[in-house]
Amino acid sequence: MNNGARNNYLLEGLRRLGSVALFLLQLLAQSLPAFARPDLLLKQIYNAGARSLIIIMLSGLFVGMVLGLQGYDLLQRFGSEEALGTAAALGLLRELAPVITALLFAGRAGTALTSEIGLMRATDQLTAMEIMAVDPLRYVAAPRFLGGLIAMPLLTAIFSVIGLYGAQLVGVQLMGVDKGVFWSQTQGSVGLHDISEGMVKSVVFGVACSLIAVHEGYHSEPTAEGVGLATTRTVVASSVMILLLDYVLTAAFL
Amino acid sequence: MRANRTLEIGTGLFVLLGFAALLFLTTQLPASGLKLGGAKAGYHVTAEFDDVGDLRVGSPVTMSGVRLGEVSAIRFDPKSFKAVVTMRIDPQYNQIPEDSFASIQTQGLLGGKYIGLSPGGSDTFLKNGSHIDQTQSAIVLESLINKFFANYASSRGSGEGSAGDGQGKPTDNSGKAESHK
Numbered sequence: 001m002n003n004g005a006r007n008n009y010l011l012e013g014l015r016r017l018g019s020v021a022l023f024l025l026q027l028l029a030q031s032l033p034a035f036a037r038p039d040l041l042l043k044q045i046y047n048a049g050a051r052s053l054i055i056i057m058l059s060g061l062f063v064g065m066v067l068g069l070q071g072y073d074l075l076q077r078f079g080s081e082e083a084l085g086t087a088a089a090l091g092l093l094r095e096l097a098p099v100i101t102a103l104l105f106a107g108r109a110g111t112a113l114t115s116e117i118g119l120m121r122a123t124d125q126l127t128a129m130e131i132m133a134v135d136p137l138r139y140v141a142a143p144r145f146l147g148g149l150i151a152m153p154l155l156t157a158i159f160s161v162i163g164l165y166g167a168q169l170v171g172v173q174l175m176g177v178d179k180g181v182f183w184s185q186t187q188g189s190v191g192l193h194d195i196s197e198g199m200v201k202s203v204v205f206g207v208a209c210s211l212i213a214v215h216e217g218y219h220s221e222p223t224a225e226g227v228g229l230a231t232t233r234t235v236v237a238s239s240v241m242i243l244l245l246d247y248v249l250t251a252a253f254l
Numbered sequence: 255m256r257a258n259r260t261l262e263i264g265t266g267l268f269v270l271l272g273f274a275a276l277l278f279l280t281t282q283l284p285a286s287g288l289k290l291g292g293a294k295a296g297y298h299v300t301a302e303f304d305d306v307g308d309l310r311v312g313s314p315v316t317m318s319g320v321r322l323g324e325v326s327a328i329r330f331d332p333k334s335f336k337a338v339v340t341m342r343i344d345p346q347y348n349q350i351p352e353d354s355f356a357s358i359q360t361q362g363l364l365g366g367k368y369i370g371l372s373p374g375g376s377d378t379f380l381k382n383g384s385h386i387d388q389t390q391s392a393i394v395l396e397s398l399i400n401k402f403f404a405n406y407a408s409s410r411g412s413g414e415g416s417a418g419d420g421q422g423k424p425t426d427n428s429g430k431a432e433s434h435k
Contacts, residue, residue, distance in 0.1 A: 046261050050268035082366040089283065154272025161275040180324045181366050184312030190283045199276075 023215045024207075026137055027145050034142035044147025048109040048210075052155060055108055056101060060159040063096055064088065064166025071167070072175045084177050085186035088167035093190065093198045094253075097160040099246050102205035105152060106238035110213035113144050114234040117217030118227035126218075141218055145210045152206030153199050160198065197253045204249060208241045296323055296344050297382035301356045301369075302336040307392030309358055309367040315341045317354075317371040322347045325369065341369060343380070351376040357390035367392055 034041060071087045117140060120126050126136045164186075171177040213234045220230035306328060315323045323343035331338050343350070353374030358367050371386075380386070 042265055043261060045268070046265040049272070050264040053268055053271070082361050093279070093283075151268075154269065154276070157273075157275035157279055158271055161278050178314050178321065180312045180314050180321075181361070181368070184310040185366055187283060187312070188308070188310050192280065192284050195279050195283065 019219065020211065020215050023218070024211055027142055027211070027214070030135070030138045030142040031146055033138050034146055037139070037143065040139065040143040041146055044143045045150055047112065048105070048144075048147045049151030049154060052105060052108050052151070053158070055104055056155050056159050057162050059100060059104060060097070060162035061166040063100060063159075064092065064163030064168075065170045067091055067096070067163065068167035068170030068175070072171055072177070081171075081175070081177055082181045082185055084167070084171045084175075085182040085184075086189040088171070089164055089186045089190050090194060092160050092163045092167070093194050094201075095246075095250070097156050097163060098198050098201035098205055099242060101156045101159045101202065102152065102209055102242045103239055105148070105155065105205075106209050106213070106235055106242065109148060109151070110209050110234050110238050111231050113148070113210070113213040114217040114220070114231045115227055117141070117144070117214060118220035118230050121218065121220055122222040122224070122227055124222070141214050145214050148210030148213070149203070149206045152209070153202045156198060156202035197249075200253075201246065201249050204245055205242050208245060209238045212238050212241065294342065296342045297348070297380075298326060298340050298342055299380050299382075299384045299386060300338055300340050301386035301389050302331065302334065302338055303356075303358060303389050303391045304336060305358075305391040305394065306337045306339060307358060307360075307367050307394060309339065309369070309392065313366060313368050315343065315369045315371065317347075317350070317373065322350075322371070339369070348379060348381075350380045352378045352380055352384060353388065354380065354386060355388045355390070356386045358392040360393070 067088045068084065071084050071091075072081055075081045075083055075087065117126075120136075120140065126140065129136045129139065168179075168182060172179045172182055216230040216234045216237070217227075220226045309325060309328065311325055311328060313325045314321045315325065323341055325339055326342040327340040329338050329340075330336075350371065351374040353376040355372045355374060357370050357372070359370045360367055374388075
């Protein structure tokens, strides 16, 4: 009995993994055709990206400011508060900006995607499209997937820049680190590879978050409860995936 | 139509901001990137150093601990084998004696380098294009440690020969204090 239940969990997990992988292949196959309808794509970039701007910028500012405070407090114990710019820039570019942007994205845009598609499923809109020989994967799922994928690196870049200015605000204006030193130390230690590390991370997170959100919505139970559950699963699975992938990617880059 | 218009404007704004941020990160952050931002007002003076350590463009130029300007360029002179540092000094500090002394100093123990000016006694002042003749190079920690150990070894050698452990101990202690730095 116990053994059987465990087998069921295992099988269910395997099935889910396989269905996500298959779904990714289907989405990728439909991605090029989706560019033939730029209006649909534009709407999704707006939903996923432009409407996340305020929360991303606000979070970036405060994360940067906290980094400035904490970094200053830590570094001045070693008498090297000039390294604040380096610490803030590398911390933001390589770790904090991609990860926090992705977590916010999963909460802000991922849930919206899941519940929207889930509700379409629950109200038989997807079935109706299939009956009319309109592929819902191409017209519903693929634009949303691509929209998230395109929005994520841009949001991450914005987060980084705002965060850096937040750190500068606290470090230079409040704590009295020299402004020239802050920027020259930053420029001396940041290389293009640090920026590309953050960008690669954000693209991978973009794929993971959008894929999970669209998949959960597309395959949700067609009930009110099912849509709610799918939305919850999106947030949980996305967050865990982001942190897990972050470790793997960091290990690969170092 | 109207909703479509705001959507397009919003998306345009977002994409523009995103690419502007990317552009900023890739061009302004790495030292190798091209620098935008207009030249600031002030006048430029040059000085030659044997060794600039990790002095960088943007490092501050100070006198009595007050910031007067910053390093605007560092280049290598292949004839004299010295580093030529160009400094931009804020226009309001236009009465710095011409024979002032420039030395490269360190902020904190491991911090960045900066140029400290100490005033000379001349009645003529530094102006745009002036050259500071008296300079002192950056102190490189490794060479300092090397020098210390060389001294330590020779003093220990002579100490053991004449007085033994009694004299050896104090130098040993100071040696530990120094190496902890």
